[in-house]
Amino acid sequence: MPLFSFAVCVFVICIRVLEFSCLPVGVYGASGLRYQVDIELLRFENAQGLEINGLPCDPMKQGCDTRFFAYLDWIKPDEEWPGFRDFEEDDTVFEVAEAVPTSFDINKIFIAQLCTGNHSQNNITLRVKVQDDDRIFRGSDDLIGNFNCRFAVSPEKNVYTASWSEPTTCEAVKYLSIQPTIRLTFRTKMFFTEGECVDLEHR
Ligand SMILES: [Ca+2]
Numbered sequence: 001m002p003l004f005s006f007a008v009c010v011f012v013i014c015i016r017v018l019e020f021s022c023l024p025v026g027v028y029g030a031s032g033l034r035y036q037v038d039i040e041l042l043r044f045e046n047a048q049g050l051e052i053n054g055l056p057c058d059p060m061k062q063g064c065d066t067r068f069f070a071y072l073d074w075i076k077p078d079e080e081w082p083g084f085r086d087f088e089e090d091d092t093v094f095e096v097a098e099a100v101p102t103s104f105d106i107n108k109i110f111i112a113q114l115c116t117g118n119h120s121q122n123n124i125t126l127r128v129k130v131q132d133d134d135r136i137f138r139g140s141d142d143l144i145g146n147f148n149c150r151f152a153v154s155p156e157k158n159v160y161t162a163s164w165s166e167p168t169t170c171e172a173v174k175y176l177s178i179q180p181t182i183r184l185t186f187r188t189k190m191f192f193t194e195g196e197c198v199d200l201e202h203r
């Protein structure tokens with residue numbers, strides 16, 4: 001691996017879920033101040049175990065095999081779903097171990113490091129797709145909901161002064177209708193950091 005690529009991988013922009021692992025992505029020019037964004041998916045509510053169309057995820061009301069895909073969109077955060085890019089298999093971030101219960105805490109944290117000079121947007125959107133995983137055995141996977149978790153960029157001075165925002169409800173993307181009993185919540189924390197400023201380019 002070229003030295004430059006290695007240095008970028010180690011020092012700069014990673015989106016991480018649970019553990020730090022670098023995405024095989026390119027980088028582009030650096031300017032501005034570097035800041036870190038932490039986004040935590042808090043809880044998912046789907047007490048009735050529904051798909052987006054209002055039907056039960058699986059026959060006989062066996063619950064939902066809930067699976068979450070997510071990516072952080074700071075390139076086109078204000079655009080409509082799905083934003084900057086489509087979802088990929090690698091975007092899986094969380095799966096429930098059991099089909100029931102269908103409401104549960106998630107508590108998964110994303111971390112990204114960005115540069116103020118590289119993008120003019122004042123907002124960032126975590127795009128989250130939630131589906132009932134059926135995997136061949138019970139037919140095709142079913143969509144439970146798509147969500148835009150939007151927040152404004154407002155880094156604190158440093159990690160010591162930064163604190164978590166209040167829990168916020170993600171905006172459900174309308175598909176014919178919206179299931180009001182299905183809700184996803186998140187919170188954020190942002191602060192300026194030391195170091196070279198290099199930004200991420202999505203795959
Ligand atoms: Ca199903």
Ligand SMILES: [Ca+2]
Binds near residue numbers: 133
């Ligand atoms: Ca299922």
